[in-house]
Amino acid sequence: MTVRFEFDYKELSALEDKLRKLPDNVEKIINDVLHKTGIELVTDSIIERMPLSDKKKKHAKTSKPFRSEKFNLGFEIKPKRQFYYLVFPNDALGTSLGKNEQEFMEIGLERSINKIVEEINAKADEKLKEELK
Helix, strand or coil: CCEEEECCHHHHCCCHHHHHCCCCCHHHHHHHHHHHHHHHHHHHHHHHHCCCCCCCCCCHHHCCCEEEEEECCEEEEEECHHHHHHHHHHHCCHHHCCCCCCCHHHHHHHHHHHHHHHHHHHHHHHHHHHHHC
């Protein structure tokens, strides 16, 4: 199970005018936010929603279970190899069979999108103010 954040044109429509006014490479501003703040926000939001079993063992929730792949205007968050079992409670498989799907990864991503877009707006505003000086 992975979650992938990519910009869709519809999501960018609110930023479009502001970004056109920036003379520098807008992709760099967006990528900086996505690859630093965005990955951190989404990962933290996913971990916050993850289940924690009563078993006496190393739990994914407390063990930095994810890795990320960065690409232009997006990123993907995946469980590390030793935590591939995270798909089971998320999809109600394995020992979670018959229980409700938890979809902690998808919900964690959804809950982070507005914060990521706000951060891009803030960085674009900063850059515009610098250019107007």
